[in-house]
Amino acid sequence: MAKAKSVFVCTDCGAEHTKWQGQCMECGAWNTLKELKISTSSKSASRSVQGYSGSQSNQVLSVNDIELGEVPRFSTGISELDRVLGGGIVPGSVVLIGGDPGVGKSSILLQVMCGLSQAIPALYVTGEESLQQVVMRAKRMQLPEDHLRLLAETEVEQIIRFAQQESPKVMVVDSIQTMQLAEVGTAAGGVTQVRESAAYLTRFAKQNNIAVFLVGHVTKSGEVAGPRVLEHIVDSVLFLEGQSDSRFRTLRAIKNRFGAVNELGVFAMTELGLKQVKNPSAIFLSRANEPAPGSVVMVIWEGSRPLLVEIQALVDESPYGSPRRVSVGLDSNRIAMLLAVMHRHGGIQAADQDVYVNVVGGIKVSETSADLALLVAILSSMRNKPLDQDLIVFGEVGLAGEIRPVPSGQERIFEAGKHGFKRAIVPMANIPKGGVAGMELIGVHNLAQALDQL
Known part of the structure; x- marks a missing residue:
């Protein structure tokens, strides 16, 4: 067995320290270091998923030698979501969607996946609900779920294996806090597990040109749970907001590598899911x-x-x-x-x-x-x-x-x-x-x- 050792990880930025101290030396936060037991094999595994390419054939090029092509996009079927994403889904992109419990994160993604599954392969991975619960919600919302592929799994290695067999064009992982890697010897939802699982899924998306949506839990302060490095790994971070006494929801991007971050999407929560509001001023x-x-x-x-x-x-x-x-x-x-x-x-x-x-x-x-x-x-x-x-x-x-x-x-x-x-x-x-x-x-x-x- 690999020898286990202790590291102290900052819950805000994800920085690792060899010993406990009151303040994180990277982000300056106080009392955020938590002890984690890891093995030497897990550290080598984490290093293997940080880069997107292990090829040694890379070379330094000038700007004029790089050919620019139009970024291919395909629509989600919801124009308000396309607006926030910058014009649609980019193949190979990783999008993190956060929001309070019950605000409609899983609902809007299920609507998108059911619509896309009619034209392209789509895989919905759930780690919080059973397959029966997902199907019941899809039928309650009267969605065309007959072509959508479903998987209930929390181990990232198994998800990747099934995804390679299915070869989807777009995939949803609900949620990233329930995912875990076998090589990382910590519980699901921990700082190391969230970081390494997101990095593993991101590498898979880039190498196979698959668009991946990650659902993220939020803390009491309204930030995505887990290390801050999670938001740096993904390409886009969207927040779905709404008050409990209102049926309206607003979706805005706080990070987007493929578009502007000042776009706003407005939705109304109904019995059939989230309906887009094309004229919010009214x-x-x-x-x-x-x-x-x-x-x-x-x-x-x-x-x-x-x-x-x-x-x-x-x-x-x-x-x-x-x-x-x-x-x-x-x-x-x-x-x-x-x-x-x-x-x-x-x-x-x-x-x-x-x-x-x-x-x-x-x-x-x-x-x-x-x-x-x-x-x-x-x-x-x-x-x-x-x-x-x-x-x-x-x-x-x-x-x-x-x-x-x-x-x-x-x-x-x-x-x-x-x-x-x-x-x-x-x-x-x-x-x-x-x-x-x-x-x-x-x-x-x-x-x-x-x-x-x-």
Whole structure:
């Protein structure tokens, strides 16, 4: 038997240490080192799966000597998923999909695999459910499962052996935390097992030009469970998000070697699985019939398309000495900064008021185009005066009180016009030269001008 030895592995980054210490020397995290018993044979096996090619015929080439061909892709059958992937599935790619339990990771992958199995060989490997459970879910969702090949297995070596026999074009492994290599002497779900299993499957996908989808569990903090190196091994990392009290789900990429990472896919959870939402703005704009103070519509840019979302603000007198600043979907620090700008350059003070801000629909807004809409909603709530429901507002607010233009501003205005909005308060530099038929465009240079228009 191979002699066993102990190593201490960081649960955050996967770095190995010969002895325990309080801080990981690679990522700087504290109290993340865990002792693992491994054998010398497992270390040699791990080294064998790190590289994608063991050939010695490689050579150094100049850029001009490398021939570039168009990356072949094939559609998943779901346009919203294709959008997030960058245009479809790339053969030989490895995609990691994470999300909270019950958000719909297995459901959307089962939908994709059942659809693809009608045209190309597809293999669905489950390590958490029985084959009967998978078939029951497919029948409940009324999916065409007659051509889909299923395998219930947790040993990676066996999965590879069956995959070589089936020769699929696309394969799903659900989930990577249940997989294990026989050479690695640790339990499934451990840092070493997750890392080595993912590296083994990645090498198999690259060498055989098979697209592989990996399902990943998430921790309480919302990150993919296992070592951080897992996200570096794969080609794409997608997150499926959704609130428990909402039937809508959003899919976004945080890493994508074959496309942009700022695309957003919107789905609705139904009895028949996840259904794509081709016009998300219509969902996020389901406003009340009566106009309410503190509500305004803004236009954000997600990937290659604009989205109209509603932002709500509630300003109330604070009963405590320290007013609260609570936000859902926006950065709390930026709200505090914008309140200071409004006081300095707009003459409106909210130092003794509690400010609550919410982006309707569970959307997280990270761009600065929401600055002006946020201040307008706060002012509407402070004055208890509702805004017109056909008004849209967007623009970045600087510390000097200036209203800066935002990217793709004209496209945002055109999108608002398609949804029936008649009035817009936007940065002066974003107004189209010819205007927009049926819309009153109000360009502003600074915050004072924007507040005067209200």
